[in-house]
Amino acid sequence: MSYIQKSLLWGAAIIAFALIGAFGPVENETFKSMFFMLPVLAWATIGQRRSCLPCPISRTGEKP
Numbered sequence: 001m002s003y004i005q006k007s008l009l010w011g012a013a014i015i016a017f018a019l020i021g022a023f024g025p026v027e028n029e030t031f032k033s034m035f036f037m038l039p040v041l042a043w044a045t046i047g048q049r050r051s052c053l054p055c056p057i058s059r060t061g062e063k064p
Contacts, residue, residue, distance in 0.1 A: 003046060010042035
């Protein structure tokens with residue numbers, strides 16, 4: 001999946017959970033904690049695993 005597809009999927013999940021929390025049978029404390037955790041989980045799964053900048057230390061541990 002591309003980053004855009006993952007972002008759209010997480011966005012839809014967050015909106016759906018917000019609607020369920022507003023109109024559904026979700027307890028208030030559960031809703032509050034999950035409403036803050038869903039964006040954190042989205043950031044953790046969508047975010048890149050590597051830095052944008054080149055590493056100043058080579059793979060051998062010595063500076064170039």
